[in-house]
Amino acid sequence: MELKLIYPDLPFWRAETSRIALFMGGIEFEDCRPSREEIKRMKTDGTFPFGQFPILLVDGEKLAQTAGIARFCGKLAGLYPRNDDFAAAKVDEVIDLATDITLKMQPALREQNPEIRNIKRTELSREILPRWLGFMDQLLIDNGNTVFFVGPSLTVGDLAAWRLCGWIQGGIIDGIPQTQLDAHPALLQHYLKIGKMPKIIEWMKRHYNS
Ligand SMILES: N[C@@H](CCC(=O)N[C@@H](CS)C(=O)NCC(=O)O)C(=O)O
Structure with a gap:
């Protein structure tokens, strides 16, 4: 599975929760940290489905919303309960x-x-x-x-x-x-x-x- 997480180069919780979860779980992902200008462009070129970030690309498919991304990454990394x-x-x-x-x-x-x-x-x-x-x-x-x-x-x-x-x-x-x-x-x-x-x-x- 190819993962690409897009968020600026900041340790803010919205993206960092998922970045760290993937890192701790040993899950490979592309940690894409666009510049201010790139973010500006991405907000209008359709990169972000709701004009907001972070987003996660999963085999090219887009997933928006911080909490959903965190749950998904948490499950991959073994940092989210699976049977409870x-x-x-x-x-x-x-x-x-x-x-x-x-x-x-x-x-x-x-x-x-x-x-x-x-x-x-x-x-x-x-x-x-x-x-x-x-x-x-x-x-x-x-x-x-x-x-x-x-x-x-x-x-x-x-x-x-x-x-x-x-x-x-x-x-x-x-x-x-x-x-x-x-x-x-x-x-x-x-x-x-x-x-x-x-x-x-x-x-x-x-x-x-x-
Ligand atoms: N409901 C979204 C909100 C995300 C959000 O507000 N992200 C901020 C950046 S931290 C954003 O995209 N702001 C829009 C903007 O800066 O124009 C989520 O939970 O991911």
């Missing part, structure tokens, strides 16, 4: 929560007016994120002391949450402090632990020199 429908739905829950949090952040991230942006970013950091990251934290607590979101081992849900938190916590969004996760000890522990997994370290060094 409830566990699979719990993994979906984490991925969909990552989507919801991303969407909740957008108004504050896209605001152009500097004054309104400051107000929205403050609200994001002090109210919106604490509430929604709190939900994520609770999922980890509910799963006991495994440090994973679902069951006793890593799934694509963990990868999605890890990269989402890396984006939030990474100091790249003005107005969101690098201490944003501190109020959520289970989530912080998860973030730190996943980041120390040898394969994850290898991947991040290879692609982002970090």
Whole structure:
């Protein structure tokens, strides 16, 4: 099976979840990271079925939507439950929560007016994120002391949450402090632990020199 994942050269969770899953599963794929100009062209030339990215090409056939791509790659990589429908739905829950949090952040991230942006970013950091990251934290607590979101081992849900938190916590969004996760000890522990997994370290060094 030929796989080509298309997304810009960023470790954002929408594509990184699937990239890392395939890498960890030892599944070969073309990691296509188009430039800004190429993305612009792809948005209008029909490359992206919904004008959005990431997309995954599977033997030339297009698959859009972050969550569906992550599930598919997770299954290939052995990082998505195959024989336990409830566990699979719990993994979906984490991925969909990552989507919801991303969407909740957008108004504050896209605001152009500097004054309104400051107000929205403050609200994001002090109210919106604490509430929604709190939900994520609770999922980890509910799963006991495994440090994973679902069951006793890593799934694509963990990868999605890890990269989402890396984006939030990474100091790249003005107005969101690098201490944003501190109020959520289970989530912080998860973030730190996943980041120390040898394969994850290898991947991040290879692609982002970090
Ligand atoms: N529903 C889509 C949304 C994907 C999405 O919004 N991707 C962003 C990039 S991270 C995008 O394509 N934005 C459109 C744009 O930049 O014009 C999914 O889940 O994959």
